[in-house]
Amino acid sequence: MTRRPGPGDDAGRRRATGEPTIQEVAREAGVSVGTVSNALNNPQVVSESTRERVRAAIERTGYIRNGAARALAANRSDSIGLVVPSLGNSFFVDIAKGALGAARERGLAVLVADADDDFALQDRHLDAFAEARAGGILLAPMHDSIDGISRVRQHGRRVVVVNYSYPTVSCCSVLVDDRAVGALGVEHLVDVGCDRVVLVSVDDFLQPVRERRRGVHDAVARLGLDLEEIEVASLDGDEGRRAAHAIADGLRATGEASRVGVLAVTDSLARGLLDGFVTDGRAAVPDRVAVMGLDGNSGDWNGPISQTTVELPGRHIGREAMLLLLEEIEDDEHEHRQVVLPPRLLARESTVGRGEG
Amino acid sequence: MTRRPGPGDDAGRRRATGEPTIQEVAREAGVSVGTVSNALNNPQVVSESTRERVRAAIERTGYIRNGAARALAANRSDSIGLVVPSLGNSFFVDIAKGALGAARERGLAVLVADADDDFALQDRHLDAFAEARAGGILLAPMHDSIDGISRVRQHGRRVVVVNYSYPTVSCCSVLVDDRAVGALGVEHLVDVGCDRVVLVSVDDFLQPVRERRRGVHDAVARLGLDLEEIEVASLDGDEGRRAAHAIADGLRATGEASRVGVLAVTDSLARGLLDGFVTDGRAAVPDRVAVMGLDGNSGDWNGPISQTTVELPGRHIGREAMLLLLEEIEDDEHEHRQVVLPPRLLARESTVGRGEG
DNA sequence: ATGAAAGCGCTAACAC
DNA sequence: GTGTTAGCGCTTTCAT
Numbered sequence: 105m106t107r108r109p110g111p112g113d114d115a116g117r118r119r120a121t122g123e124p125t126i127q128e129v130a131r132e133a134g135v136s137v138g139t140v141s142n143a144l145n146n147p148q149v150v151s152e153s154t155r156e157r158v159r160a161a162i163e164r165t166g167y168i169r170n171g172a173a174r175a176l177a178a179n180r181s182d183s184i185g186l187v188v189p190s191l192g193n194s195f196f197v198d199i200a201k202g203a204l205g206a207a208r209e210r211g212l213a214v215l216v217a218d219a220d221d222d223f224a225l226q227d228r229h230l231d232a233f234a235e236a237r238a239g240g241i242l243l244a245p246m247h248d249s250i251d252g253i254s255r256v257r258q259h260g261r262r263v264v265v266v267n268y269s270y271p272t273v274s275c276c277s278v279l280v281d282d283r284a285v286g287a288l289g290v291e292h293l294v295d296v297g298c299d300r301v302v303l304v305s306v307d308d309f310l311q312p313v314r315e316r317r318r319g320v321h322d323a324v325a326r327l328g329l330d331l332e333e334i335e336v337a338s339l340d341g342d343e344g345r346r347a348a349h350a351i352a353d354g355l356r357a358t359g360e361a362s363r364v365g366v367l368a369v370t371d372s373l374a375r376g377l378l379d380g381f382v383t384d385g386r387a388a389v390p391d392r393v394a395v396m397g398l399d400g401n402s403g404d405w406n407g408p409i410s411q412t413t414v415e416l417p418g419r420h421i422g423r424e425a426m427l428l429l430l431e432e433i434e435d436d437e438h439e440h441r442q443v444v445l446p447p448r449l450l451a452r453e454s455t456v457g458r459g460e461g
Numbered sequence: 462m463t464r465r466p467g468p469g470d471d472a473g474r475r476r477a478t479g480e481p482t483i484q485e486v487a488r489e490a491g492v493s494v495g496t497v498s499n500a501l502n503n504p505q506v507v508s509e510s511t512r513e514r515v516r517a518a519i520e521r522t523g524y525i526r527n528g529a530a531r532a533l534a535a536n537r538s539d540s541i542g543l544v545v546p547s548l549g550n551s552f553f554v555d556i557a558k559g560a561l562g563a564a565r566e567r568g569l570a571v572l573v574a575d576a577d578d579d580f581a582l583q584d585r586h587l588d589a590f591a592e593a594r595a596g597g598i599l600l601a602p603m604h605d606s607i608d609g610i611s612r613v614r615q616h617g618r619r620v621v622v623v624n625y626s627y628p629t630v631s632c633c634s635v636l637v638d639d640r641a642v643g644a645l646g647v648e649h650l651v652d653v654g655c656d657r658v659v660l661v662s663v664d665d666f667l668q669p670v671r672e673r674r675r676g677v678h679d680a681v682a683r684l685g686l687d688l689e690e691i692e693v694a695s696l697d698g699d700e701g702r703r704a705a706h707a708i709a710d711g712l713r714a715t716g717e718a719s720r721v722g723v724l725a726v727t728d729s730l731a732r733g734l735l736d737g738f739v740t741d742g743r744a745a746v747p748d749r750v751a752v753m754g755l756d757g758n759s760g761d762w763n764g765p766i767s768q769t770t771v772e773l774p775g776r777h778i779g780r781e782a783m784l785l786l787l788e789e790i791e792d793d794e795h796e797h798r799q800v801v802l803p804p805r806l807l808a809r810e811s812t813v814g815r816g817e818g
Numbered sequence: 819a820t821g822a823a824a825g826c827g828c829t830a831a832c833a834c
Numbered sequence: 835g836t837g838t839t840a841g842c843g844c845t846t847t848c849a850t
Contacts, residue, residue: 125842126843141846142820150819166616170592171594172593172594174843174844176828177843183589205577213574217570217573232528235525235531236529403551408815409766493836495838496835498830499836508835508836534829534841535829
């Protein structure tokens with residue numbers, strides 16, 4: 105039978121969780137709860153001696169503040185949520201690192217949620233942060249859909265978008281210049297003497313992929329090159345491998361003497377291609393075929409030879425995004441901005457050979 | 462001037478945050494708050510039509526549950542906290558992925574906190590999860606100190622330790638057999654024909670490093686080999702590079718003809734060593750010097766040649782740890798256990814040369 | 819400098 | 835099946 109609280113009942117306690125509350129600390133220290141609260145949150149208004157007694161009482165009772173009660177009473181939460189498609193992609197880890205660093209300088213905690221490349225999970229995380237009344241949200245979307253974002257923004261949550269740009273939504277966003285990524289790739293391949301470029305890509309429902317492709321197209325047109333496109337079913341390594349075999353077979357068939365440049369839209373695809381060319385012995389890299397990836401994902405770098413890629417400024421993006429978010433939270437005059445950061449070429453063995461990188 | 466609530470005051474509201482509450486939803490739907498709560502948490506006890514009206518009211522008002530109030534009233538939180546030293550280390554990303562997967566099957570959210578290799582920050586995160594009354598905590602410690610763990614455990618938080626083992630603390634832990642890691646390295650170097658082994662390590666205040674070193678010692682003794690040890694100041698690549706130069710100089714001086722095996726306690730160190738040997742042209746790898754790392758950290762793999770390393774079962778560790786945590790949370794009869802998982806050798810170019818990997 | 823007390827938005831009894 | 839209501843542990847007035 106559950107005891108109901110009544111007059112004379114000791115503080116009307118109902119549960120026996122054993123977790124000391126601010127009440128117990130107050131009793132232990134012989135002060136009121138308000139004073140304990142102040143000792144914790146506004147030490148300057150509490151006398152030295154009282155502060156010390158409270159400290160001791162906290163120590164003795166093993167008290168730990170209840171974040172839920174705090175957040176409820178104060179109607180705020182000082183943690184920032186970050187939702188990324190996958191921590192397996194080093195780009196997002198870099199973004200997280202950048203955001204973490206910027207938040208740390210302000211004493212804010214960042215909670216990272218990994219959507220495991222699952223769109224529904226991404227939205228669940230978004231909702232969870234909204235329910236937790238997170239101070240703000242950083243989102244690296246996996247989709248053109250803005251339903252999730254709108255929902256939480258309507259609710260007053262500040263969100264800044266990372267690695268994506270929604271023309272129809274007014275919000276801050278920070279992204280890399282993905283067209284420049286594509287252009288950088290094409291230009292590099294030309295620099296190393298390729299007169300033909302093959303782009304290996306996937307269905308471009310993802311904005312970054314779409315933009316990189318667009319950048320490749322533009323650069324190829326500008327430089328008056330031939331472009332051949334191969335669309336593979338997924339970013340899986342085996343897909344790249346198969347594509348490599350196809351390219352190598354074509355090479356053998358035509359007996360071409362020139363060097364062909366292969367641009368993989370991601371490093372995982374490049375990794376697969378290198379396996380197909382080098383490990384399977386189908387073509388000499390980089391002599392016959394120069395291969396490079398376009399997303400600097402270090403998780404895929406341990407192929408047969410080191411991979412040329414385009415380095416994305418992940419940390420910078422994360423940092424910038426966090427700064428925008430903080431500005432949006434603190435400044436009522438805030439106006440939404442879009443920050444676009446440049447990529448950088450990282451030339452390595454798969455295009456320039458050993459010893460030149 | 463702040464209005465004080467009084468009789469006749471509409472629900473005694475004090476703030477004008479605009480965030481709809483369960484009260485508003487109830488009014489909108491023409492039902493009581495209890496019914497809204499039930500519609501949300503115990504749909505089966507609410508009639509179909511009422512449920513629908515509540516749903517519509519939620520839709521109309523844009524209501525999002527207040528997690529703080531929920532957690533406070535229900536005295537629970539269903540999210541699990543994971544504290545890792547750094548997401549820059551792919552080992553911890555793998556652990557996170559494993560934990561995430563296991564939690565997802567149970568419908569639990571995992572919040573990841575990155576301590577940025579800062580011990581104080583690790584403890585801050587631990588405290589933050591304790592304040593948030595996280596359902597449980599997974600911790601990959603960076604230190605032998607158990608103060609942080611004891612504090613939160615005293616408070617009833619369940620914590621299982623990952624990649625560390627505290628003989629003096631009774632709690633569940635999941636780790637890799639780091640002695641086997643060291644032994645695997647030595648055995649592999651012997652397999653590829655090394656008759657001398659050099660271990661490049663750092664000050665071993667970190668348990669995994671200490672254990673790997675111990676494993677190396679044991680294996681070397683068992684196989685009757687010579688072991689030379691070089692202690693570098695940090696895991697920084699430049700340190701490895703310098704060590705490589707020293708080793709190469711020694712090789713030249715003695716004019717040794719045999720193959721020497723270099724064991725780097727981490728892949729980042731191995732990466733630096735390879736730069737020192739290969740990029741700087743000081744010694745032929747793997748012909749003269751076979752190099753390998755011991756922690757399978759893929760972030761450091763894009764050296765001049767692909768790196769042999771020891772693969773750590775990160776995902777498996779994360780999954781196992783989460784299962785232990787859930788068991789500890791749900792089962793009162795739970796007894797603490799330690800799970801030790803085996804590593805696996807990953808032979809690549811830096812020890813076996815091209816084409817054999 | 820300290821105390822008293824009113825809620826924060828919700829859940830979980832319980833009454834109907 | 836639905837309504838009522840007492841807290842959950844804290845912050846924040848306001849009085850003292």
